Amino acid sequence: MDDAALHSLLRDVREGTLAPDDAAARLRRLPFADLGFARVDHHRALRQAVPEAVYGPGKTAAHCVEIVTELRTFGSPVVLTRASDEQVAAVLAAHGDGQVTSHAPAWSTVTWDGAPARPGRVLVVTAGTADLPAATECTAVLDALGFRPRVTADCGVAGVHRLLATVDELEGADAVVVVAGMEGALASVVGGVTAAPVVAVPTSAGYGAALEGVTALLAMLSSCAAGICVVGIDNGFGAACAVARMLS
Amino acid sequence: MDDAALHSLLRDVREGTLAPDDAAARLRRLPFADLGFARVDHHRALRQAVPEAVYGPGKTAAHCVEIVTELRTFGSPVVLTRASDEQVAAVLAAHGDGQVTSHAPAWSTVTWDGAPARPGRVLVVTAGTADLPAATECTAVLDALGFRPRVTADCGVAGVHRLLATVDELEGADAVVVVAGMEGALASVVGGVTAAPVVAVPTSAGYGAALEGVTALLAMLSSCAAGICVVGIDNGFGAACAVARMLS
Amino acid sequence: MDDAALHSLLRDVREGTLAPDDAAARLRRLPFADLGFARVDHHRALRQAVPEAVYGPGKTAAHCVEIVTELRTFGSPVVLTRASDEQVAAVLAAHGDGQVTSHAPAWSTVTWDGAPARPGRVLVVTAGTADLPAATECTAVLDALGFRPRVTADCGVAGVHRLLATVDELEGADAVVVVAGMEGALASVVGGVTAAPVVAVPTSAGYGAALEGVTALLAMLSSCAAGICVVGIDNGFGAACAVARMLS
Amino acid sequence: MDDAALHSLLRDVREGTLAPDDAAARLRRLPFADLGFARVDHHRALRQAVPEAVYGPGKTAAHCVEIVTELRTFGSPVVLTRASDEQVAAVLAAHGDGQVTSHAPAWSTVTWDGAPARPGRVLVVTAGTADLPAATECTAVLDALGFRPRVTADCGVAGVHRLLATVDELEGADAVVVVAGMEGALASVVGGVTAAPVVAVPTSAGYGAALEGVTALLAMLSSCAAGICVVGIDNGFGAACAVARMLS
Amino acid sequence: MDDAALHSLLRDVREGTLAPDDAAARLRRLPFADLGFARVDHHRALRQAVPEAVYGPGKTAAHCVEIVTELRTFGSPVVLTRASDEQVAAVLAAHGDGQVTSHAPAWSTVTWDGAPARPGRVLVVTAGTADLPAATECTAVLDALGFRPRVTADCGVAGVHRLLATVDELEGADAVVVVAGMEGALASVVGGVTAAPVVAVPTSAGYGAALEGVTALLAMLSSCAAGICVVGIDNGFGAACAVARMLS
């Protein structure tokens, strides 16, 4: 219900074509579809730069199908994240044109109705191969939003020359996503090399003192490189959305 | 030492005007000034979109003066953050043209050589008045970088209509900084209202279960609004730099 | 052993129909049934407004049957929470009139001897579909206690208009239970909208920085909306009992 | 802006006495007073059962005076919590009819425009004398709201007979606030004795493993007594508001 | 109110010298003195092996005096712990026969009415001199209870021979209190050397990763020496009471 619709509604009231009571009722009802078990938010794509998204865990396969079906009515990009094999099979049976990206055993991203290609050089850099699941979720969502991200994997700071080999790309990027677990130091080094916005994704890669991603998270938040910003642990989806906000 | 300088150096070697040994030495020396107790990084403004900055705590007033003096040689914006009253007095004695912003007892931001005004509607929203110190640090740095941020204070979600009153501004912003302590819920609500990039600053406002900002930090990282990104607790400076990266 | 019984006992002593030694012994014995592995507390329904309840995990199916059998002797509502499929099968074999509500794989609530309907408009609001297991445990217990709660699912604050659509209901409620994981911000927004008592249930929905419900828990405890009260993570049963205390 | 006002506004539009543009503008402006540094929420007393409240820490004495002045225009109860001696002096100079309750060095509650006495037997029970500051904040706010709470201090469970001596009061209460630090066990014992709603306030009393109130907080949330609900550490104000919601 | 008193009361009822109502009232009142701000528990010395104790922090000096006065009416040992200089001065002014032990700036233990000497060889071992405050609180309370503990200071395991020099004493002790901060390893080594009960007191001595005593606490709880038991951080008072329970 954008500003134009609001004025139009009020005009209808003035002109007597809409009763005040009805207008009051409508003013309180903003657009979403109530499926009973979920309130599908059709307004999101208008309000935000982000796709319509369904988070798989905790939903039945049937619920996933129903929500995806509802979301696709508007034609904007739809994303199903962290889908189980069973959920993937179900949504593909109903919506066979989905793009499936698999990252880890029984953890996939499925996208529909991808946006046309849009400008913006987005670089996704990972510290190690164990960070690829989060990085791949990020690139799958960026792809659905119309970006064509480049991935540079395995640039951990213990071999800092591997990162320096991509300095040109880092300097030329419009946005950089850094995906790193363990000590998460890559974000600081990248942040010192590029003037582009840097979105840091801590990952749960590592063991023991890596504390399932908490160490990388804290380190990225404490980065000595100014202006790094951080999303949740393993949240490749969130990083893609943050980039979309920045480049819209 | 940018790409042009690198080629020029190598050309000098080929033309015999620079001995290989001298070139090797120079290649290893990138531009910074070694003050003994600090290595002042003149390259930062080139590499990053952020200002030359000095973090006050733990430095003597004399060190602050010396570093500020060194940093100002290039004319780009210089920022002294979290300065004590003694540090403020010392740097103003030496560099009287500094802009001082005071947030809390004995915690000030001082800036010099502010950049000319640049486009970009930046909105800084706070949940409560206790979040103003971090918000003010953020706006002081944004000012120095040439932005003219607007501040909307005291929009906590317990009175969500206070926030809704600024929906137009939120929707029209190029970047929004949300500054909130306690449960940090404001970031989620703002993120659901605007398509602009949202930088969330958790603050240490609150007591008990607010855990000196950790609760707001975790909540912002777990936000159900997609694409929110987060900086460290009370890190208004970092949020300003993140905005500068996004709008450069 | 209520006050009347106490006076009666003492009168018996005075009249010589009860020996002091026997009275002393009886005074020390309050009413519960000792099954050996459990002390079933028949007094609870008198002392508290809450149902007789059995917590499934860690008990054998046979123990569950035995305790349920003991508890049902008084006719007040009996609840078995977090029951495994095996436990459900066993208690239904012995007590076939149980109402089974399933929330998640192998996690059910079974109730017997539900109280007659009682007044009180109770609204259960969830932030997302992943919060439904805790919400459903809550409504199953409320049902057994005679309340007829309404559920409004999937009202996360990132699409705050979904919540505002239920403002009338929120304002008219006698008690509201807010069930939310991730950043738990829904409790604050609801608390700002209604004057009714608000019981917040943090859930373990989410991943990474959501810390299995700890983030939502801390956020709800730090809510800027005054007078929100909180129960344990995923504790739908506890929220139902809290509501029962309030509306009794 | 209640429902009646909304209909009235729309009627004005229909009758042509209000231009649609003006109505649209007004619809976006809900009632609060913008003091620049704070947005005073006059709507709160309507929306919630809680008083207009100012949280002292981080505010200047002048700001406190200004906000209190604004809040008092409506005549509903106004509360200033955690006020410093300087703040107390300033607000009393401007509003000399304030009721001051001092709990700890430089930590006071000031109230104005207390509500007339209202029914509801509220019992505030503390585990030790060190819990009195939080308990006293709670009773000061309850008093302002019109309740006349009774306080039973120093009932720690290590001498459980001290608590049992108040069993009659506990059973007859309409609401019980339990204020306890250290291991917070009092909430469980009280919850087992009374059928009334129990609001538990963990306090920071204790040292070492008491972890400044976190231990009591966790213990209260994990209580084996069903239906206990919990507010933040030392949050006597929140407990009073929770009671007010329950008894309204 | 011991068993004899209970029978006597019931006999009085039977003989008609006590009305049932009065008996009922008396049965509900167990012995403590209500000072208004505190419920002094005269029954504790009967029920427990521990002294009547007052914890200083958070109490006014006047309250300390009043409670000590009340507690001393029975002649059993009275202890005031963690007393400030002001509290010490006040209680000595009223009760000049107190024994004062000072551990740290403004942190003293004061005892009155010490029990006569009783058997039991109690050894208090500390890892370093920084552990002496907790150790001294422990020995002051043990002294008041009639034990004559021996202290062996500064036996940290980095110089394990310092401990081995006291092996004979360790083996001959009836109870050993181990007081250690930092990594708390001393408890494990002592537990491996002696068959006596070992009470471990973690202290807040140390910095950084010692986490103000949490590290020592966790280490002592995880000790590879079987049968070590642990009290709270810096809780020398608790350790003394634990020893008193064991040797009574």
Add this chain to the structure above:
Amino acid sequence: MDDAALHSLLRDVREGTLAPDDAAARLRRLPFADLGFARVDHHRALRQAVPEAVYGPGKTAAHCVEIVTELRTFGSPVVLTRASDEQVAAVLAAHGDGQVTSHAPAWSTVTWDGAPARPGRVLVVTAGTADLPAATECTAVLDALGFRPRVTADCGVAGVHRLLATVDELEGADAVVVVAGMEGALASVVGGVTAAPVVAVPTSAGYGAALEGVTALLAMLSSCAAGICVVGIDNGFGAACAVARMLS
């Protein structure tokens, strides 16, 4: 190598029947059996009051058999804790006279060569049936050491009268073990009722804010009942050994 043996050795040196070099070597070798993968400590029963014990997890079944065999050579009680079904089968095949106590799926205690009955009334009290695994480990070890503990299950403080029914036993005990998860409040109440030594065992029973036993652990360490001592989470073995130290 006790004191007598040391003097005898030195006498042999003086009399020339032992060469100094041989004596030096022997002085460095204290009695244990090196199995290569384990150093079995035959001295422990002498040095400590505790049994020879093997902790099952992480050991192969063959290793368990070998260590048990070695330990049994001296005839003192031997305990295998937390044994898997495979380990139980293996040790029983080799040592068929073991006493097996099963607590939970695939978690058993096996004991051999139990000590003859010894005096000492030991009471083991649990808060709920979910605490029985730790309690049973405790009683199995106590049995092996010659104690005949009594168990009183399911005395949670929410129904405090269930505990009060055992007051006589609590007062008459020589040692009490309190086994409780969730908020662990039972330890405080028991500690206030009895003068006997109280060993508190926090358990991992509960969910969410119970934090797998950490909440009960912290609560027990912060108990307001003086002189409670605590062992590690779920450590029934440790509690039994602590009791053995106290009653030896």
Add this chain to the structure above:
Amino acid sequence: MDDAALHSLLRDVREGTLAPDDAAARLRRLPFADLGFARVDHHRALRQAVPEAVYGPGKTAAHCVEIVTELRTFGSPVVLTRASDEQVAAVLAAHGDGQVTSHAPAWSTVTWDGAPARPGRVLVVTAGTADLPAATECTAVLDALGFRPRVTADCGVAGVHRLLATVDELEGADAVVVVAGMEGALASVVGGVTAAPVVAVPTSAGYGAALEGVTALLAMLSSCAAGICVVGIDNGFGAACAVARMLS
């Protein structure tokens, strides 16, 4: 690209045999092999004293084979850590000369191209048999690097004489690795006995308050023995590399 190569490159530029543009390109490219999913760092053996290593978890068996193949081209030691059974089978199929060491179910270390024996007495000491997995990973890597470590297992400080029996070896060592879980006290005792460098490896052995290795980690970092240094939880590989750095 060592210093000699740098001068040679620059000489080529001066002599005209290398175009400046090509030199600039080469200067930016340091030696690693980009496999697409991984950047294999051939420079590491030159820059560091540590082996080429592959961390198994999160990689497909095929990726492991490909990386091992690439790494072996240089003939320096190659290590695959934490390999699953499937990964072990795959790499052995391709590189049958690997040395496999198995520590735990489905967790093996595989090494190739071990270095020739080198001097340095390295002692690996463990507290218990449950620490053997980390200890064995450490010795497997040390072996591959040419060291011939000695292992002394099961020296927990509860039987400190077991450790003292190895004092001669400890004093004579060039480096000592201490592997211990639970309370980690062994590191402090060893550090007090030897002048050699001590690398402490906390392990996740233990349960409850051992917090999966965090307790041992904190304790080792807080050790009262000066100069102990610590690696991550269960990080036997890291400890071996630390020793290699020290003895190179």
Add this chain to the structure above:
Amino acid sequence: MDDAALHSLLRDVREGTLAPDDAAARLRRLPFADLGFARVDHHRALRQAVPEAVYGPGKTAAHCVEIVTELRTFGSPVVLTRASDEQVAAVLAAHGDGQVTSHAPAWSTVTWDGAPARPGRVLVVTAGTADLPAATECTAVLDALGFRPRVTADCGVAGVHRLLATVDELEGADAVVVVAGMEGALASVVGGVTAAPVVAVPTSAGYGAALEGVTALLAMLSSCAAGICVVGIDNGFGAACAVARMLS
């Protein structure tokens, strides 16, 4: 008491010049001086490579003097760490030849009897000027031990070229100490550049999510550079001792 002394003692027994009882006594007494409040360990310099050290906090100035006096009797290096101004004044009054290094307000290191210069190129690298207190403590102790460390300050990874300028020194070092707060990333980068042993000192520099050094600590322990080892937060003394162990 080294091996030679042990044989000599036994020879005296054989030759009858030492009574067995006296020998037994002496064998149990290893060399330390008991000052009552402290057991000064003269054996440490023999057993360990580290200096005799006194940790200032918690000791009176008089105690510091007494311990320093005792320690200096052997002529090996003596170190007083974290000394207050009052302690410094006292020890200098008694031992005027001490070398004082001041790092922060009221926090100094004092050393006596420094060892003669010894070989070993030790490099101390800091991330920022706020890390200088810990770095200076480290160099003061290294100096006392005879090393002549070089300090390279302010090499944070956000300007990685500042570090690369010291690559030659890093590669040529015998040991490198990395001192860094905030995200601690410097340790990983340094560890990737040099083959020397790297001792990482996390510092409490930073605020908010830096968690007073815990973030840097965790990050260093999780470093992707193999073989980094870590000491406690701000523990410059420990790092110096670790280096001394390595280079002895």
